[in-house]
Every structure is written in structure tokens, then in C-alpha cells.
Amino acid sequence: MLIPVRCFSCGTVVGDKFEEFERQIKENPEKDPKIILDELNLRKVCCRRMIISQVNLIDTVLPYNQ
Numbered sequence: 001m002l003i004p005v006r007c008f009s010c011g012t013v014v015g016d017k018f019e020e021f022e023r024q025i026k027e028n029p030e031k032d033p034k035i036i037l038d039e040l041n042l043r044k045v046c047c048r049r050m051i052i053s054q055v056n057l058i059d060t061v062l063p064y065n066q
Contacts, residue, residue, distance in 0.1 A: 003054060009046035017042060021051050 005015035017040045024036045037048050 002058065003056070004050055007044070007047045007050050010044060012044065012047050014042065014047050014050045018051055018054060 003015050003018045006012065007014050021033075021036055021040060024031065024039075025033065033052065037051065040051075042048050042051060
């Protein structure tokens with residue numbers, strides 16, 4: 001639901017990189033995500049997983065909040 005602040009495996013801060021990753025993906029859909037993650041200094045597989053597998057569901061769930 002919310003963007004994780006740290007990687008669950010190694011503890012590296014990844015929360016500040018998610019918005020930049022999402023912005024670059026929207027601006028350049030043909031650009032390889034691997035290159036974007038390299039530019040964001042996300043070298044570990046576990047940190048890359050945290051960014052790539054994140055699905056932002058807050059806008060979907062928010063209407064059901066009472």
C-alpha cells in the first residue's frame with residue numbers, strides 16, 4: 001500500500017527513490033528499468049525488488065475508508 005522506506009532484506013533506504021523511478025518510467029516508457037535503477041544507485045537485487053514490485057494501491061483503497 002505505502003512505499004516502503006527501507007529494504008526489507010538489507011535495510012537500505014529506498015523510499016526516496018520510488019517517486020523518481022516512477023517519474024522516469026512514465027516519461028520514458030521505452031527506457032529499460034535496469035538503466036533507471038542503475039542511475040538511482042540501486043545495485044542490490046533486494047533493493048531493486050522493493051522498487052519494481054511496489055504497487056501503489058492507496059488511491060484504490062482510500063474510498064473504502066470510513
